Every structure is written in C-alpha cells, then in structure tokens.
Amino acid sequence: MSSRTFTVGGMTCGHCARSVTEELSELPGVTDVQVAVDSGQVSVTSEQELSRDAVAAAITEAGYTIAEWPSAN
Structure with missing residues (x-):
C-alpha cells in the first residue's frame, strides 16, 4: 500500500471535495x-x-x- 498527502488549490465546499474524491477514486x-476542504489537504x-x-x-x-x-518520505 502507498499513501500520499498533497494540497489542492481552489476547493471551497463539499461539492468540491466530492468532485476531487470522485476523480481520484477512478485512478x-x-x-x-x-x-479536508478547509486546509485543501487530500490524502x-x-x-x-x-x-x-x-x-x-x-x-x-x-x-x-x-x-x-x-x-x-
């Protein structure tokens, strides 16, 4: 297993989080x-x-x- 956390710019709401989650889940x-919309962090x-x-x-x-x-790391 591999885990990576990075910052995404421009997210402001739950819809943003769902869009990002949906696209990444397809990889x-x-x-x-x-x-985490408030910080822009995506794991x-x-x-x-x-x-x-x-x-x-x-x-x-x-x-x-x-x-x-x-x-x-």
Whole structure:
C-alpha cells in the first residue's frame, strides 16, 4: 500500500471535495481518498505508488490544481 498527502488549490465546499474524491477514486489501485476542504489537504491511499502526472490529471479533470506535492518520505 502507498499513501500520499498533497494540497489542492481552489476547493471551497463539499461539492468540491466530492468532485476531487470522485476523480481520484477512478485512478487504478486507489482504495481511499480523504479530503479536508478547509486546509485543501487530500490524502490518497492506493495499492501502488501513484504518479504526480496521473494525480494532477485527475485533479485538473475535477476543476482544480495541485498546489503542493511534497516529496516522498
């Protein structure tokens, strides 16, 4: 399992969180998505490491942008 937390810019409400969750959940291997609208933090758990490009494409499809992508620990 792999887990990654990053910041998404532009989210302001529950609808935003649902859109981001829906798009990220469609990525292969994703098992859980947690979104905190107030901080913009998104945590994704998947069966394998997700590429930044795949995550960025899903976030863009939802109508938002990745504001911060920390390096892996």
